[in-house]
Amino acid sequence: MTKRDFFRIIIKLFGLYFLILTLFYWIPSNYVYTIYGFELLPLIGLLVMTALVILLYYAIIKYADNIINITKIDQGFDDEFIIFGDLKTRQILTLGIILLGGYLLITNLSDFMQYTFLAFKDKVSNKGGDFILTEQFGSTDDYFNWSYSTISVVLGYLLITNHNRISNWLDKKSTT
DSSP states (O other), X not given: OBHHHHHHHHHHHHHHHHHHHIIIIIHHHHHHHHHHHTOHHHHHHHHHHXXXXXXXXXXXXXXXXXXXXXXXXXXXXXXXXXXGGGOOHHHXXXXXXXXXXXXXXXXXXXXXXXXXXXHHHHHHOSSOSXXXXXXXXXXXXXXXXXXXXXXXHHHHHHHHHXXXXXXXXXXXXXXX
């Protein structure tokens, strides 16, 4: 398998994963809040945003080769092919740590930014969070989820940036 094929598969899997999350998690949870008050403008806004998100993930799946060309992630390697039979324990650990850190970072970064925005708005606003923001984005007093997303983002970042140290430490522990 070439490196380009590997990255093409990874990009398409991420696009498919987030498309499935959008269809089965994001759409039902947001439409319930919009239909509850049944106001036309938020419903139209949600329909437009849903269509844009679905088109974005479809474009990621369809144009994975263009993403690889733009980012040039398949360049800079010693050889062109990935031979999975030659992977050592340390390489598998490193790949797993990077994927785990990336997953933690990607899935919790939006929540972290949302709760940080709400806390900032609550501190700088005279009247606190208004009704529309509370209904659409959640409560400004949700410190548990804010803490959870902060810890997950920091942990994901640390896993990605220190993947060599962690894989060396885990490989050393497994051989002794």
